[in-house]
Amino acid sequence: MLAFSPVHDAVGAAGAAVTWLAGVLAPLTGGAATAAAIVLFTVAVRLLISPLTLAQVRGERRRAALAPEVRRLQQRYADDPAKLQQELFALYRRAGASPLAGCLPALLQAPFFLVMYRLFVTGDGSVGLLDETLAGVPLGWHLGDGLSGPVVVVFGGLLVVLLGSAWSLSRRAKRALAATGTVAGTPTEGPGAAVLGRLVPLLPYGVVPVALVVPLAAVLYLVTTTAWTVLEQVVLRRPRPPHVGVRRQLRAGPGEPLDRNS
Template sequence: MDPTSIAPVRAVLDGLSQLVVGLADLIHPLAGASATGVAVILLTLVVRAVLVPVGVAQVRAEIQRLRIAPALAELRRRHAGKPEQMSRAVQELYAREGASPLAGCLPTLAQAPVLAAVYTLFAHARIGGEANALLAAPFAGLPLGSNALAAAGMGVAPLVVSLVVLGLLAVVIEVRRRADLRFQGPPAAADPALPGMAGMTAMTRVLPFVTVVFAGVAPLAAALYLLSSAAWTLLERAALRRLLGRARATGTAPA
């Protein structure tokens, strides 16, 4: 059974398709043949603008975690080898400080349905039994339904477009990683009492770039979404960390 034929899924995809087409028609005089791809970027910005309050909550939770990090590290050292006691102590610490270890996951979870819808819209040749005309729409000469692997067989120009998108995504991810390190401070040395910490630290350096791999095999439309969303996150976090961090330092709440 084609999942895109399920009524709620079909309704979402039809609405998203109409929104993309409407945006593309609106900006066609400026964007020309690449209007549909630009519309995907604009859709991303609209979604992220709606999610700004969630981003604020995420940065506030991040600042809270930094504040309780020393106490958390002490609890982990004290209860090393006693997972039940450590889990209970950590939960009590979070409750006492009014923090949540899951607060930082909200933006990712909130964006996931939109990304899944964009991916589905541009990954299926037929939606609800009808041809998906958006797949043929180009962005800088490369069809939005194509990925980097397909672009490699289309000639130099399409491959360059795909590599530029992936390269920009990698740069944004690395800049964000470095910004996170500066904000959070240098990572603590691996504690001998906590086996596997060195490996986890190495994984945190590599895991963000899995997004680039995903973008390489995903349709170009999904890659554009990922790039636009990552760039927004970089700029949003820089602004919110500056604003909320300054408010915390002065003991005032931002307007």
């Protein structure tokens, strides 16, 4: 049934796109054409889903701006969970925000990442993709297949970049948590806050052990998409002045929509 699934068709289309890109890049990059095509294709996919990422960031900012109000309500109605939920719902409704709004863009991105995983880990949808090479190392090579000189250089260089990107994301997550007390715009308080505070900065490093067991093609994908995430963090989640739009909305009536530019 998988052969007839939409995912299989999408993987086939993605494989055809990578193969076409490799043919276009071959005169410029020679034997590294397929590796370069993987990088460009990954960037193209990230650009394609960037509106979803932007929507996610906007939702996080709205929820972060509401965090002080959320904390006050949590303290005020700590002994009345039903009333707390009612007041939180009213707060988010007045501000035109939603505590779950940030989840939808992330869920919509999942099929894209599934296609990329299938393409670069198994080579599905692209004949011979994993047989191509980068600096003499086949794109289907795993670290467990052996550590020759070229393998150490290629994998070592990519892992250094991956670790650097993960460190940058971890550092930014730690700073955001310390500055705002929120994760993805959601306040982090209560018994599990300390554990969450230690866990969140470690999450970006989760790609590193994955890179140790997947083929080189998938490592190229992981490095590119993680570096792109760092770029998005720098551009989209740069520090902003105090948010006034939500405060103004909270003073206004529930019939007035939130300023979308705020």
